[in-house]
Amino acid sequence: MKHYIGIAGTNSKASTNLKLMQYVKKHFNKDVDVELVDISSLPVFFKGTADQVPNEALEIAAKIEAADGVIIATPEYDHSIPAVLMNALAWLSYTKRPFIGKPVMIIGASYGTLGASRAQAHLRRILDAPELSALVMPSSEYFLSHSLQAFDENGDLKDEQKVVELENLMKQFNTYIQFAKNVDVTARLNSSQAQYLKVEE
Template identity: 60%
Template sequence: MKFIGFVGTNATRSTNRTLLQFMKKMFANEAEIELVEIKDLPMFNKPKSKELPVQVTQLAEKIAAADGVIISTPEYDHAVPAALINALNWLSYGIFPFVDKPVMITGASYGTLGSSRAQAHLRQIL
């Protein structure tokens, strides 16, 4: 099994990146988990040409080739971070790599409820 692990933040230091790195190591015998960063994606701007940035098409191709996706999201003000929404905006603009693709939502945050509200928010978006 091959999974794409989305680091759902653009933060340099992230408990969600650490969580995905742990999952990658912990389940190395059962699955391959490739971590992908979203911090280098340009800000979504609905281009008139409808041409997607290379980074977006490469990410969409990785998702399409994977057996599933793991998204690890922090919680900012009871919601997912803007960087994650930005990535999902790009990945739903004329392309649909998530259709029929299993997605696991997880997350870590320092609050007492962790990232539970952001995870619920992400379910609505997906």
């Protein structure tokens, strides 16, 4: 059974993106193991030395490194991703760089009609940065609009069409995982000798 890390890019316990990740974990539990990690406790990022990286960031990095893939659900704030998600990605690009060569699937929910589409597009660009170099699944989109009304009292999606869309996307991701294993990510090998960055201000 494949093991995925699920990240909800929020620090709100009431976030519909957290509900979406919880739904993914529950709905696909017979096929894949999705482990949700909490990024809300990470301190604000600062450039320092290796011994200044918080343990929380190291623990998350180790989980991502060991996983088959990562699923990120992002809200959209001001046409971009939330600060808490940007903060987490900054720390992770500064540790062992666990996203290098790691397959990633992006999903998102929003209160409005666009389903965090602009934030998802921005997140793709961020994950393509050299220090992250994630293998984001191409030609894949999942936009959950009007997310406050999207879930029932059990936390399940009400719209069967959105369920089918998510199931198809997960099938594609499982296939993409196999493809990604054959991708030669030279950057991962190059970075192995300098796992931590030492920055001089």
